[in-house]
Amino acid sequence: MTNSPNPNRRRRLTADELIAIGVALAGIGTVFFWGLGQKYQPMFQGAMSSLNNDNSNRQVGVLGNRNIYLNRERRTIADSARVETPPSAPSAPPATFVPPIVKTVEVPVVETPKTVVPQVVTPTKVSVVPAFTDVPKQFWAENYINELQKRGILDDFGDGKFDPSKEITRGEYAKMLDRAFADKPVMMATSKFADIPTDYSRKEAIDKSVQLGFMTGYSPTKFFPNQPIPRYQLQISLAKGLKLAVPTSTGQVLSKFKDADRMPKFAKDKMAAAIDAGLIIKDKDTNLLKPVANATRADAAALIYQSLVKEGKIQPQK
Structure with missing residues (x-):
């Protein structure tokens, strides 16, 4: 009697299948952890903002709005073209008002030289009275x-x-x-x-x-x-x-x-x-x-x- 395979018995996975499953799980895990690292942002928020703010740019595509991709490209281009401006120097304090200096010019006074008259100091006054008449000439005094x-x-x-x-x-x-x-x-x-x-x-x-x-x-x-x-x-x-x-x-x-x-x-x-x-x-x-x-x-x-x-x-x- 030939033994027929048991239909309830599980088939073992081949090596190729195990590798494919591992790769899929690794990809899913990578996507999951990447998503946790991003700030919470509702999907298509950029596209909805574009639709609300500018209806003239609305274009229907496979996914509904092409502006999503256009806005991303524009931001990328703008970021690459942005030139960091150096921080502006601190503004100088307001100038203090300095009153103008008024110089006083002194005009030299030219004094007229005074004529110095020499004074002759005589200790005793000289009289104009005539000499005594009774003092003889050649008198010893x-x-x-x-x-x-x-x-x-x-x-x-x-x-x-x-x-x-x-x-x-x-x-x-x-x-x-x-x-x-x-x-x-x-x-x-x-x-x-x-x-x-x-x-x-x-x-x-x-x-x-x-x-x-x-x-x-x-x-x-x-x-x-x-x-x-x-x-x-x-x-x-x-x-x-x-x-x-x-x-x-x-x-x-x-x-x-x-x-x-x-x-x-x-x-x-x-x-x-x-x-x-x-x-x-x-x-x-x-x-x-x-x-x-x-x-x-x-x-x-x-x-x-x-x-x-x-x-x-x-x-x-x-």
Whole structure:
């Protein structure tokens, strides 16, 4: 008996069939996973948009609308032709308004040069009064007296006379000092000397001579304005008032004069300072000071003239 094939028995798949099935499954899986990776988009959305927006482009084809494929081609062409424009540079901030600079031009002022007139300062005024009529020519103090008289330093004692050989009083000498050193300021005060009346003509001159240090009273209340002055007192008064320096060797300066020891000891330093500064009475006896002899008006004129030379206020005698 021959065995006939069992109709219920399954036929085995051949190798070719298995390969075909594997390829089909692989293709389906590929399509499936690709679809999952895309954003959800209804099919034919592009075609429907084209149909709604532009009916003039509608063309019926096998699948209904050819614009689907045309739009895809257009997007592809547009994407390929797109040129990326570089990012625009940040716009500059708005310009701040700067007001115009107004320059001030300074016009130089041309000053007219001033004419400088040199001023001649004279320490003592020059008078126009004539020379004293009683000062003889070739008198030893003639030049001293005439120069001081022109400057108004000496008094006219009446009728144009000076009487140069007459003894000078303390009041008269104070008046000569006041005029000769009028540029030295002082605080004027009422004199406390009881022997000077308030209406005395030389009262202010005495006050000034005391304040400047030229003269002193014999006591706090006595000045003796009408008393003659010894010669040494004229010289030490000028040494004190002009603040002359005492030489280092007083004895050497005074040793040139035979009668230097006749003056008081307190007066020797100031006497040496006066002689060292050129304040000396030059008469016939050149080696004698005659310190205790009463001074004359000519003696006072000569010493005051030499003091003004020392101060640079008058030219020395040639």
